[in-house]
Amino acid sequence: DAGITQSPRYKITETGRQVTLMCHQTWSHSYMFWYRQDLGHGLRLIYYSAAADITDKGEVPDGYVVSRSKTENFPLTLESATRSQTSVYFCASASQGGGSNTQYFGPGTRLTVL
Amino acid sequence: AQKITQTQPGMFVQEKEAVTLDCTYDTSDQSYGLFWYKQPSSGEMIFLIYQGSYDEQNATEGRYSLNFQKARKSANLVISASQLGDSAMYFCAMRELYTGTASKLTFGTGTRLQVTL
Numbered sequence: 001d002a003g004i005t006q007s008p009r010y011k012i013t014e015t016g017r018q019v020t021l022m023c024h025q026t027w028s029h030s031y032m033f034w035y036r037q038d039l040g041h042g043l044r045l046i047y048y049s050a051a052a053d054i055t056d057k058g059e060v061p062d063g064y065v066v067s068r069s070k071t072e073n074f075p076l077t078l079e080s081a082t083r084s085q086t087s088v089y090f091c092a093s094a095s096q097g098g099g100s101n102t103q104y105f106g107p108g109t110r111l112t113v114l
Numbered sequence: 115a116q117k118i119t120q121t122q123p124g125m126f127v128q129e130k131e132a133v134t135l136d137c138t139y140d141t142s143d144q145s146y147g148l149f150w151y152k153q154p155s156s157g158e159m160i161f162l163i164y165q166g167s168y169d170e171q172n173a174t175e176g177r178y179s180l181n182f183q184k185a186r187k188s189a190n191l192v193i194s195a196s197q198l199g200d201s202a203m204y205f206c207a208m209r210e211l212y213t214g215t216a217s218k219l220t221f222g223t224g225t226r227l228q229v230t231l
Contacts, residue, residue: 043221045218088157103161105158105161107156
């Protein structure tokens with residue numbers, strides 16, 4: 001079935017390691033987003049992308065890197081993981097960036113940094 | 115800056131009863147959209163309902179309705195005839211509508227709803 005998928009669903013890593021979280025959508029949506037969810041903060045935007053090769057920072061971008069070479073993929077890389085990056089990460093996509101267009105979310109990746 | 119406040123960390127409701135989840139927002143924008151998402155224990159985020167700041171009528175989607183009071187800056191979610199499957203975390207979110215580039219969703223901290231028999 002089409003939609004938005006994330007992999008891995010669960011990841012445990014150690015401080016200082018590089019980790020890449022994958023996001024893939026089959027709707028050909030132009031916009032893609034990465035959020036992190038932490039208790040007491042709701043969801044916060046890390047990075048977003050308006051199209052292939054166009055990315056921009058969100059509210060909490062430090063320590064993260066994104067790329068978007070293809071419309072359907074939007075990987076998120078933690079270059080040197082820290083314990084504070086333990087969180088649940090959600091990828092989302094939308095056909096438009098603003099307006100009433102709904103962002104549709106992937107199932108999430110639970111990342112634990114030891 | 116936009117801000118969403120959900121003051122109810124947890125709510126209980128009996129099955130078949132209606133429940134209102136509160137959401138207040140703060141923004142200096144004239145044009146904005148308000149969203150509600152449901153997050154069940156399985157973790158996914160499910161879009162429920164949308165209300166635009168210029169919409170004159172309150173949005174409804176099945177058993178969900180949004181009680182939009184613009185002057186009070188509130189956008190409460192009303193769930194009628196609660197079902198056990200409604201037990202979940204509910205998030206209110208907002209964003210600007212008419213910006214040149216993608217605009218972020220600002221989320222509240224959520225309300226955990228528990229439906230009881």
